[in-house]
Each structure stands twice: as structure tokens, then as C-alpha cells.
Amino acid sequence: MAAVSATALAFTLAGLVGATGAQAAPQAGAAGQASRAADVVQRATGTADIARSTAGAGGATAQVPKPGGNVVVTAPATASGSVAVTAANGSTVTLALPATTGAAGVTTAEGTTVYPGAARGTDLAVQATTDGGARALVTLKDSSASTEQRFDLGLPDNTRLVPAKGGYDIVQNGASGAAFSMGHIDAPWAKDATGKSLHTGYRLDGNTLVQSIETDKNTAFPVVADPKWTWGWVTGTVYFNKNETGHVAADSAFLGVVFAAAPPPFDVYGILNAANISRVAWNAQNDNQCVEIKIPTFQAYEYSGGYCN
Template sequence: MGIVAAISFVLLSAGTANASEEVGQEKRAEYVSAVVNQADASVQTIPFSQTQDDSSSLASTDSGVTLPAESSDSVELNTADSDDSFSVELPDLSGLSDATIADDGTAVYHSSDDSTSVAVRAHENGAQILTILNGEDSPSSYTYAVDVPSGGSLHMADDGSVNVLDSDGLAVASATTPWAKDANGSSIPTHYEVDGNSITQIIDRGDTNWKYPIVADPNWWQITKCVGSLAWVVGSAVFSVAKIAKIKKYINAFGGLTKTARLLLGATSAAEKATAIGKGFLTFAASVTGVDGVYTHCIKGK
């Protein structure tokens, strides 16, 4: 039994494995996939597939997420502007294997000591990286090095999420508020710590007798296009002064452009969204849905 924590851990298969070992890796990948789907069934996974021109990577072209076949490389997320693309390294665990792809498209890596698995799921707006803690001997902290845009930085928000900022201080991506659950669905205290360009997720197991496996999840969202579209609306002369003033009022009430983009994309908690709806979120969404850029980058397909 184990604990699953995100960011996702990908179960890797050894390149020299014989046929029986490969079957074993495939079964383990299916097990990890089932565990993370039980913990969070809300993500509509976009399958990873082998790239045609580079056998060292696995790519999900529909979502802009590039997955490394070797665990020593980084997961890349491509945003609206290629200069704003960024990457996240998988945790430095004991001998992570190469990636094995489960039937549902989840990529899975596995540590050589069997303590932890990593599952990566691509979705419409980014990637979910989950860590699966298989037992009491599994580590309680997992560090992810982020290759932020040149001149950019990581910023911890009041809600516990982390924004990736470019050199102008504009959020190009967001790691949503972390969560962790045991096999019974019980929530486990967890939080991020930021040190330079690294994010560490801490799973606070304490002395509680949790049911393994435990799944923990940082979920990365690409929000550049949505933030940019909202900023264009606010600064545009196309709309009436009254409409722009109304839109600005709502954006300020929701906590700024970044939090508004996350609300529109769905990269936020149910509690946050419920609070926003109480502040007129539905009215705001209706007022910007008719704007082509906002509809395309913030609403359509989310």
C-alpha cells in the first residue's frame, strides 16, 4: 500500500528489461493510473505519445506539454509565447525509471526502492504531476526545480498556490493550491515552500495512521493566454467606458488578473469558486464571454 502525492510521478520502464519485466512495468503503470484516478477523477487526461523525431521525449501535442522519456530531464509546458515557456524537473528520487505509459495516457515513473511513484497527466491547460507515497518509509517532501522565464521568479500566493512570473511580473503559469489524500479519501495537511526557483511540497503525515497509498498533487496551469486576453480587454478602447469599469471592478474583487484567469480556467478550488460566484463571478463571466480572445483562451474547452 502507498501514499500518492502530486506533482505526478511517472512510472518508468527500464530500457533493458526483458519481456516479463516489461509486462510487470505495464501492470504497475496501470495500478498507479487507477490510484490517481480514484484520488482525482476530475482531470480529462490528454494521452502522451512517442514523438516521431525525438525518441528521447514523449509528447502530448494537443496540450503543449512535452514529457521526458528519461526521468533526469524536465517536463516542459509551452505557453502562448515561446519565450514564456517553462519546465519543471521531476523530484530527485532514488533511481527513477524511464517512463511507462498507462492505457489512459498517464505517464508513470517509479523509484528503484519502491517507495514512491510519479504520475504525469497532461490536460487542456497544463499538466498535473502527482507523487504516490507507497508506505510509511516514503519521503514526506518532494522538490521540483522550475526553469522560470528569463528574469522571472516564483511567487507564493495567499491561498498557498505558486505563480510563475516573467520579467515584467506577469504570471505565465500557476501551481494550484496543493492537496493530498490517503486511500480512504481523507485529506492530509500539505503545503508548498519556495526557495529560489524550486518548489517543495510537504506532506504533513504526523502520527496519524493514514491508509496507503497517499496521492499528493501540484497542478500546473498555463495561464498566459487568458491573463493576456483579460489585460487586453481592460486596456482596450473598443468597449464602452462603463463596460470596462464593470470588468475592472470584478477583476479587482477576484484578486487581480491572475486569480481571475485561474477562476475562468477552473484552476482553483471549489471553495474559491463558490466565493467568487457570491461576488458576481457568473455575471462577470457572461460579460467577457462575448470577447473572442477571452472566450478562446479562458473559457472554450476548459
């Protein structure tokens, strides 16, 4: 049997469309490897939220409509490349696959691109999702595969990661100084082939996202693991540091400046909730903490650490 570990993924194989990029059609052996690699992921996850991708010379691309414009998700033509999620304004978050070979990608009819044999004992896969995100799946085929996977992140300027719900908010400074969560890296999950959940988690090593998966002698291989992330619109949380919290506490009109740059409807709702946000900011200032606003409810809370400095 096999074991599967992943963070958030879904798909089932309905047949191979062809190689990603301008490549010759794979031979039966290669097609069989790709089909098996995709099937392992599919059986562990399903296909409900995969965005259809179109294979081309530069990789497999999906365009997902979101407020403010399309988000474009690109899976690289080979495993040595990077997955990219690009917002309508052109800003991009990239994630390099943990490959040691340049295995060619093959895109399934459902939109999953697989890279068989991308590293020792390891297959990789990429999916665009209907929420404008991407999944980078790692299948550990046997015990020879590394249980620590490293994904180098490429973030836009003035962007940082803030721990949130077992994953990370991708936070970008706004023109007013407040930090908008413009995307999110979901908390990881892991399962083996019997459906048993495996312990897995993230840590950051500089700009590298490191996922560790715990296996033992009872683990049924292969194991599938994948970071999922979104990028390109205000989602999750707006963070204020101590200085900005003081501005919000003293003058709720400051929020008009903060949310003026946010895409609709966040600009309007932020201003409508200004009085309550200002009240929470006043309490946070007295507690030597900061204020954060949860989207889309626009409820304000006190917090400490992270961006609160």
C-alpha cells in the same frame, strides 16, 4: 489500504500503451508495476481532464490548443528528466521530478506516464491536462517514502513566482513594465486511501518548489502528491508596482500600452476597462499600495507585498 495525496489531478487506467520513448515492451512484471502505480493515482482522481499524449523517443508529448497557439506538454522518457510546458512563443517552464533513479516512463491509454520505483518507496507520474497544464504526481507507497518532495523549477527570463490562493502565479514582466500572470501553480491537496484529506502545503527554497505532506500512524499508504501548473497565456492577474500604479492613476491611456502586447481578447478588454482601473489605481496610490487586475473579469483591486515595491 493506500493513502493518496495530490494537488489537482484526474485519471483512470484503461490499459498500458507501451513504454515512453524508444524502448522494448515491458515484461509482465514491469507492466504490472506500472499498472498498479497508475491505478493508485486513478482511483484517487479520475480521468476527465487528461490530454492525450503520444509516446516518442524524447518522452510523451501532448499538444493542447489555446488562444494564441498550441501549448506543448512533455513528460520525460525517464524519471531523471524534467516535465516541460512550452507556450506557442517558445517560452518554457520546466519542473524536475524528485527521482533518485532513472526509472523508464510508461504511458497509459489515457495519457498518464508513470515511473514505478523512481525513488525509495515512491512512484512518480505525469499528466498533461486539457487546460494546457501539467501534473507531476508523487505516490508515497509506504512510510519509508519522504514526505517532503522537492521540484526544481526552470523559469523563463524576467519571470518570478508570486504567492496566490495557496499556490503561485507565474508572473512575467511585460514590455511596459507591468507583470502579467502567464501561468499558475495550483494549491496542493492530499488524500489517503480512505478519502481522508491530509494537510499539505508549499514553500519555496530558491527556485525549488517544496511540497510537505503530513502523515501519521493512522495514514493509509500509499500517498499521492502532485504540483499542477499552467503556462503560456495571460491568466489570473496583471500586477502593477508602485511606479506603474502611479502611471495608471495619472493617465488611463497608459493601459493601452500595457495591454497592446497582451493576446486577444485581453488587449481589447483591458482598454475598455481603463477608466475603472485608473480610478482604483488612484485610490491605491493614496493608500501607498498597488493595483492588480483580475483576468478575465478585468476587475481592479488594491494589493500590497509581492510585486508591489
